[in-house]
Amino acid sequence: MENSGITADILFQLGPLQISNTIVTTWAIIAATGLISWLITRGLQREPGRIQTAAEGVVNGIEEAIHEVAPEHTRQLLPFIGTLWLFLIIANLSGLIPGVHSPTRDLSATSALAILVFLSVHWFGIRTQGLKAYLHHYLRPSPILLPFHIISEITRTIALAVRLFGNIMSLEMTALLILLVAGFLAPIPILMLHIIEALVQAYIFGMLALIYVAGGIQSQQVTQQKQKEKNEE
Amino acid sequence: MELNWSTFFLEIINFLILVWILKHFFYKPVLDVITRRRMEIEKTLNDAKVLHDDAETLQEQYKNRLGVWEQERLTAQAALKEEIEAERTRQMEALQITLKKEREKAQAIEQHQLEVCRQQAEETALAQGAQFAAHLLTAAAGPELERHLSDLFIQELAALSPKQTEALRAAGSKAPDRIQISSAYVLDDTARQLLEQSLSTTLGINGPFHYTQDKALIAGLRINVGAWALRANLQDELKSFVDFAHDG
Incomplete structure (x- = not known):
């Protein structure tokens, strides 16, 4: 925990892999999330209690948000997008726990998530439309735009990673600096800001991922729909 | 980073x-x-x-x-x-x-009652008339009237139809001894001879004749020949009015 400001600390080596505190925190989050999920869902009943109602509310909220963007692929996208939101909320807020750093203040973690979003866009797109039809949308409306499409794919992925990393890292740095400079109660407003920012950043990252994935799925569908409408006319 | x-x-x-x-x-x-x-x-x-x-x-x-x-x-x-x-x-x-x-029944009953009343009234009137006539004729009757009635009887007997005459002859032949002549007054010999002669001529009855006096006859004769009765007196005439009213 020596270099707790910008980069993650390597806690131990597991073969060729360096295990940083980001990974350990992520494991803790996964374990806690998995355990809580199991505890909640093991006794689901027809008449829900408070916890079940909250769990159903969370799932329903995520489902409705996805349904607004990709109504035909809600159930297909729910595990990935929902997990992104839940993980990012927990990961962003975990920085509020003393001695724990948010995994999302590590560029390696945010890059991994951004890469997953990048890959999932293509994965869902190809699964829905097929490889040829999916790749064909890069040539629309004109093959000349292909380089711009590629650049757009890369830059938005980088933007995803850097945006989340920058915001969370800066929040934690700010909180740390104020805690060092000011007294014990001074960082409280900053911590409040941390909560809001953590929720907003999780929402932004998840919503952008959803839009990218839905765009990959529906890009060819829009073209096909237009073509169909033209044929009907 | x-x-x-x-x-x-x-x-x-x-x-x-x-x-x-x-x-x-x-x-x-x-x-x-x-x-x-x-x-x-x-x-x-x-x-x-x-x-x-x-x-x-x-x-x-x-x-x-x-x-x-x-x-x-x-x-x-x-x-x-x-x-x-x-x-x-x-x-x-x-x-x-x-x-x-x-209604018809009532009318019939009423009619019948009226008829009965009328008949009763008529009978009463006839009876009273007969009674009155009987009183009047009783007072006015006498041997002269009886002689006239006897003469009238003899004329009527002569004017009888052959059928009636034959019936009377048959009755007289069955009971020749039962010829009874009743009169209100005592008949004299002349009247008796004329009467017997007429009966003998018309009906073939020769007697014997039994003469009786009956004041109830008022005036006139009644001759009984077997089951037959020949009436020529005021009592029977008045009675016949009442009977006529009864018979309608």
């Missing part, structure tokens, strides 16, 4: 594991419960809709049935009304007939 590849790859794996865990232990069970509940709610709603539709159908049927019943009631009411009207007409006709019969 260094990129640690171990962290990068492990984070990808961690996230995918988290996706799998949440998918199997959170999303799926919760979504299953929600889906089950939605299905139950939809089933309940469908059942309620079916019940509602059934209720509406039943309501419609009941409305139709009520309409039919109302129609049937009106038809039955009209039929009953017609039946009552027909029955009333029939009863009225029967009553009219009965009344007519009763």
